[in-house]
Amino acid sequence: MSSRRSSRSRQSGSSRISDDQISDLVSKLQHLIPELRRRRSDKVSASKVLQETCNYIRNLHREVDDLSDRLSELLASTDDNSAEAAIIRSLLNY
Amino acid sequence: MERQIINKRKRVFSLQPNKNPKALFARRYVSHLVPALKKINMKKSSSKTNHPSFEKTVKHEVDMAFALSAQEFAWSRFLLQKLLSSVHDDPVRTSSSPSEILERSSKKQGGGKHQDRDEEEGGEIKKRLKELQKLLPGGEEMNMEEILSEIGSYIVCLELQMIVLKSIVQDNIS
Numbered sequence: 168m169s170s171r172r173s174s175r176s177r178q179s180g181s182s183r184i185s186d187d188q189i190s191d192l193v194s195k196l197q198h199l200i201p202e203l204r205r206r207r208s209d210k211v212s213a214s215k216v217l218q219e220t221c222n223y224i225r226n227l228h229r230e231v232d233d234l235s236d237r238l239s240e241l242l243a244s245t246d247d248n249s250a251e252a253a254i255i256r257s258l259l260n261y
Numbered sequence: 262m263e264r265q266i267i268n269k270r271k272r273v274f275s276l277q278p279n280k281n282p283k284a285l286f287a288r289r290y291v292s293h294l295v296p297a298l299k300k301i302n303m304k305k306s307s308s309k310t311n312h313p314s315f316e317k318t319v320k321h322e323v324d325m326a327f328a329l330s331a332q333e334f335a336w337s338r339f340l341l342q343k344l345l346s347s348v349h350d351d352p353v354r355t356s357s358s359p360s361e362i363l364e365r366s367s368k369k370q371g372g373g374k375h376q377d378r379d380e381e382e383g384g385e386i387k388k389r390l391k392e393l394q395k396l397l398p399g400g401e402e403m404n405m406e407e408i409l410s411e412i413g414s415y416i417v418c419l420e421l422q423m424i425v426l427k428s429i430v431q432d433n434i435s
Contacts, residue, residue, distance in 0.1 A: 188405045189386060195409065199416050214382065217389030220412075224396045227419040231323065234426040239319040241430060242302050 189213060196220045286330050287421050294326035294425070321348070327422055334414045335407065339399030 193216045197203045200223050203211060301318055321344070328341035393408070394400035397415055400408055 184387075184390070184405045188409060189390075192405075192409050192412070195413055199413060212382070214385040214389050217386065217393055220416075221389065221392045221396055224393075224416065224419065227416075227423065228396075230423055231419070231426065232320065234423070234430055235320045235323045236316055237430050238298070238323070238426065239316040242298065242319065243315065 193217070283417065283421055286418055287425055289330035290326050290422060290425050293329050294322060294429075297322040297326065323422075323426070327418070331414065331418050334411055334418075335403070336398040336400070336411050336415050337418075339402075343398065 190213070193213045196216050196219075197211065200216070200219055202219050202223065203216060298319070301315075301322065324340070324344055328337050328344055331337040332341070393412070394403070397403075397408065397412055400411075403411065
């Protein structure tokens with residue numbers, strides 16, 4: 168009789184998620200999320216890693232929205248010539 | 262001064278040669294976004310810029326540039342599809358449809374038994390995984406392996422987008 172943990176099947180069906188997959192995901196995320204890179208890995212639980220990841224992604228979304236609004240303001244407030252010149256400059260610098 | 266800042270960023274990319282995909286994404290992103298912004302800028306009239314739809318238009322182009330610059334990833338293709346089909350609606354970031362993939366209630370009891378704790382942890386993890394699935398475009402249609410391979414690129418591309426947008430906005434504020 169298997170324990171209360173989810174089974175270790177390797178089906179790609181989405182209903183069975185193995186512990187290995189979860190720990191793979193968690194270790195990958197730990198390296199990606201700046202907040203978690205600063206802490207020692209053995210101290211952070213899986214659910215905490217996942218939670219921090221969700222928060223991080225939501226923050227990134229929010230920041231993109233904010234930057235997009237600022238970009239709108241920028242485009243709206245400058246006259247045509249300077250805005251174009253500034254944008255072209257950004258393009259050339261890449 | 263500006264050139265120094267931007268050159269510094271260039272150095273960041275080139276110091277990590279095996280991270281070329283990052284530079285590729287950034288370049289693609291800029292090459293999609295900048296012409297789109299120029300087009301918006303040329304079309305604008307004074308009445309348009311006061312409209313909230315101007316912000317939406319810009320946001321749409323931002324999202325489109327993002328989705329177009331990483332087509333090698335499933336989340337990008339999914340996002341592109343969503344953006345193209347919702348042109349006249351509000352830009353959709355998170356899906357509102359509930360996922361059936363990780364259905365499991367979590368118990369929040371502070372029980373002392375090992376059984377309860379394991380279940381509580383497992384339930385908590387399932388809950389968080391579900392959240393993560395919702396945040397990743399197309400995540401609700403993906404299985405665990407796909408999420409595993411897609412989530413890394415999604416986060417990295419989001420961060421790169423941040424860098425590009427910041428540099429465009431900040432360098433142009435005089």
